[in-house]
Amino acid sequence: MEVNKDWEECTSDAAVAEAARLTDEQYNKKMQRRKEVQDKRIENAISEKGLIIVNTGNGKGKTTAALGMVIRALGHGYKVAIIQFIKGAWEPAEKKVLSVWSDQLEFHAMGEGFTWETQDRERDIMVAQAAWEKALVYIKNPDFRVVLLDEVNIALKLGYLNLEDIIKGLEQKPDLNHVILTGRGAPKQLIERADLVTEMTLVKHPFREQGVKAQPGIEF
Structure with missing residues (x-):
């Protein structure tokens, strides 16, 4: 659920508008931080579960x-x-x-x-x-x-x-x-x-x- 929430936040109209205002350097730093958070969530996630x-x-x-x-x-x-x-x-x-x-x-x-x-x-x-x-x-x-x-x-x-x-x-x-x-x-x-x-x-x-x-x- 957290992964989906993070994706929704990243692709919301507000997030897209904010990203468009960032410099390349600011954008790269922001995406790097987001990737670190996402990688950590995936690392701690359950590998398999019947749904x-x-x-x-x-x-x-x-x-x-x-x-x-x-x-x-x-x-x-x-x-x-x-x-x-x-x-x-x-x-x-x-x-x-x-x-x-x-x-x-x-x-x-x-x-x-x-x-x-x-x-x-x-x-x-x-x-x-x-x-x-x-x-x-x-x-x-x-x-x-x-x-x-x-x-x-x-x-x-x-x-x-x-x-x-x-x-x-x-x-x-x-x-x-x-x-x-x-x-x-x-x-x-x-x-x-x-x-x-x-x-x-x-x-x-x-x-x-x-x-x-x-x-x-x-x-x-």
Whole structure:
């Protein structure tokens, strides 16, 4: 957290404006002091820790950011599991692209679409719970370094899953393994338990402002 705070301070509008007023010599001295502080923080930091990561908020990019982490993990040779709790009624393009890592990746698109499409709450609950049972197998498996629970926050928000069950399940993950949970409306208890939380803020959206439908390569 301190590292992030230091980076935010360094790149704030005030800091950038101040840096622009410094002479080269003053700037070099300032950056040297900052580097010494940063190096000390890194020296005292924990080398590894399995993280619970939450991407939430009304803005776009929650799943996209999580998939970036998935690609990094695959690039390091780690095994990864993706369980999609809402998507599944259509074939997501990311599943096709990631299929080249079939020896490292398990991909399960288990949802049946959005609630206004399924119009069957009982079945939605059954499907979400089946997806959670599948996810829990990977969460507890030490061979899977990263597990992505895509749109699980939506399933929680709609009451399809029990939050206490999810929290207990997350506690069963191996110490060095990471679990990523995406979707708007992440509950407070989950946010408090997480190690890394990012909230995507909606500023403009082409569907809301211009009536532009979901497009391949952007939304799916």
